[in-house]
Amino acid sequence: MTYREVFDGKVIAVSTSDSPDMAALGLQGEHLRDAMTEIARHTLALGASLVYGGDLRVGGFSKLLFELAARHGRDTRKRGRHAVTNYLAWPVHIHQQAEQLVQASAELEGAAELRLLDLDGNAMGMNERRKLQPQQPSEPQWARGLATMRHRMIAETHARIILGGRVDKFRGNMPGIAEEALYSLEAKQPLYVMGGFGGCARDVAEEIGVLKKGVPRPWHGRNRFRAFKKTDLNNGLSADENLVLASTPHVDQAIILILRGLTRQLKDRQAARD
Template structure:
């Protein structure tokens, strides 16, 4: 069985944001963006779709993924390829200007797509969004809307890759990457932890016993990973392979392991039990 046989038409969620540990690791922000580029290049080339929950900021990872999807479509002459789906949680899009959402959706047509969700995680179209007034969400609305989006993404994706991630100045009940990783673990969705770039992904790897803790960094919800310590990740990799994946800063090595795991794991098997909102 080839990688394309496994990944064609599969949806792979990616969780990432800036890592506070890059300077201490001798890395720069460009290394994290290069890693995202390699993840996108491999998965898109093998027929998969990348799924991301972003906020459309100008220098954010959503924009990087959109550029990569457009480049892949151009380079492969694939005229019907929608390579990236960007979920917008209710608290994210409800505070944005309608014209910005309309323009972004139009610019992405044919290469990527926006999926707007209501506060309970149900999809709404742009036309329905036009009927809603712009507003500033409260903290409880942020927490509810983001968690609902992450449950929806869990139900509609086949595996998740996490790397980097900040653990402060976040919205919601816990750091976003941590919450998404926790949902994957709880639902036995294949989870690939690239901890070599530090940040929240490294913390998750430590919390479940893949790596020894150098200096435990506390953040809300970290204790929820305790029950998964020493247990398999259901991702097709051995414990030793997962330890390498959780520690290597070399994206080429990490991608070999991710693709090996995706080939061996039972993609989509968790969907029968995942919570849909």
Template sequence: MTYREVLDNKSIAVSTSESPDMPGLGLQAEHLRDAMTEIARHTLALGAKLVYGGDLRTDGFSNLLFELAARYRRDTINPRKLGVTNYLAWPVHIRQEPEQLDQASADLEGVAELRLLDINGKDLDLKERHNLKTHQPTEPEWALGLSSMRHKMLAETDARIILGGRVDKFMGDMPGIAEEALHSLQAKQPLYVMGGFGGCARDVAEEIGVLEPNSVREWPGRDKFNSFKGKKLNNGLSAEENRVLASTPHVDQAIVLILRGLTKANLGSQGGMTA
């Protein structure tokens, strides 16, 4: 079975943010953006949809994916197919004026899908958003809104890739990448841990036994991964392949492994689609 036959019309969630370990690994922010670019380029070319939960910062990963989606649209034989869905959690969009969201949605028409969610993770129409007061969300709003978005993403994706990830200065109850990885593990959704950039993804790999423990830093929720130590990631890769994926600094090698795993994993029959 070819990669395209497996990935066509599948939804792949990607979780990333800057890693505190990157300077020590000789890596810069550009390296993480390059990795995201390569992941997106390969998966989009094979017919998959990328799903991301981010804000609309000019220099953020969402905008990077939008640029790649626009390029994909020019090259695809089906220009009406949208390659990227970006979820805006309640605490993210409620800080912005509705007119800004209108403009962003208009700018992305035909390129990517922008989905606003209410605090419980239900879809919120832009017209409805105009009836809500813009405000700075409280800490409880951040925690519930982000967690609800992550459950929504789990229910509507077939696999997840994580890389990098901060473990401090995060909003919510635990680091975002950790919570998203935990949801995937709990639902037996195929999970691909790229640990070469360090950060939260590397910590998760160590905590679930893919890599030998090498760090002692603590962050909220880390102990919740203990119960998954030694268990399968349902991602089509062997234990050794997962070890390489979680440790290699070479993006090309990681992508080969991810594509191999996606081909072998039983996408759509477990994880979020049945959660």
């Protein structure tokens, strides 16, 4: 079975945001964007689709994924699927004018889609959204809307990759990458932790025992990861392979490991069904 046979039709969630550790690691923000680019290029080329929970900010990772979908998602579109789906949680989109969302959706030209959700994580059509006036969500609404979006993403994806991630100035119950990783672990969804760019992803790798702990960096919810161990990653990689994935800054090496682990994991699932 080839990589393409394994990945075709699969949906991979990617969780990333700027890492506070880049300078200390001798890296720049562009290295994180390059990593995202390579992950997207390889997975899309193999026929998988990507999902991301972004906010459409200028210069953000959503825009980068949309560009990559237009460039590399041709095979996915031929199969009648979007190359990239960007989930917009209720508190993310409700403060915007509906026409801004309509325009943003139209500009994607079929390469990618915006999926609007209501406060309970249910899909919301654009016509339904037009009936609502913009409003500023409360902090409880931020927490609820982001959590329900992330649970929805778990239900509609086959695996998750995390890298980087800030641990301060977040909305919701905990840093976004942490909450998405936590839900993947709870659901036994394959989780790939690229910790070579530091940030929240590295903290998660330390907390579940993939990496040795350094000086602990406190953030809300970090203690919840102590209930898990490295075998709970459920990602088809050995302990040594996960150690390399969680520590390497070399994107090509990380991608090889992710492809290897996903292939093993998906083959095992297929064999179990057969």
